[in-house]
Amino acid sequence: MKTSSFHMIAAALVVTVTAVACGGGSSSTPTTPTPPTSTTPPTTTPPTTTPPTTATDSATITIGADGRVSPTSVTIVRGGRVTMINNHNSAHDMASDPHPEHSNCPELNQWGFLTAGQQRTSGNLNTARTCGFHDHNVPTNTALQGTVIIQ
Numbered sequence: 001m002k003t004s005s006f007h008m009i010a011a012a013l014v015v016t017v018t019a020v021a022c023g024g025g026s027s028s029t030p031t032t033p034t035p036p037t038s039t040t041p042p043t044t045t046p047p048t049t050t051p052p053t054t055a056t057d058s059a060t061i062t063i064g065a066d067g068r069v070s071p072t073s074v075t076i077v078r079g080g081r082v083t084m085i086n087n088h089n090s091a092h093d094m095a096s097d098p099h100p101e102h103s104n105c106p107e108l109n110q111w112g113f114l115t116a117g118q119q120r121t122s123g124n125l126n127t128a129r130t131c132g133f134h135d136h137n138v139p140t141n142t143a144l145q146g147t148v149i150i151q
Helices: 002-021 106-110
Strands: 056-063 073-086 092-096 112-114 119-121 129-135 146-150
Touching (some): 112 119
Parallel strands (some): 056 073
Antiparallel strands (some): 092 129, 129 146
């Protein structure tokens, strides 16, 4: 019977030590776990897109102080005209593609030689097509090339 009492005391001691180690003997009140806060998924904004170019009866292209045409492409309706403004400090001889014939859109050849500060308007562009243009004196300079789209 001694052995049985010894085992019971040992078992009671193990239970007591375990209860104290696990906080069973603590007098503090247990806390209720806080449920996770729900978050709404972040809203995503669709990527902005450039709206398609709307054809108008006239457009303006400017050779800027940096020697570049802007915009590089305009869209007009049939019968429309395009004004070229030279705000660069050098003269430019603007003409229709291809170089040197300038035959794709002869109406653009009315721009011609523009000194600094000058502007000129093309003839009426009556045929639906895309016309390239360039500076006759530097035909490979892409900064002075662009297109006129006639719809």
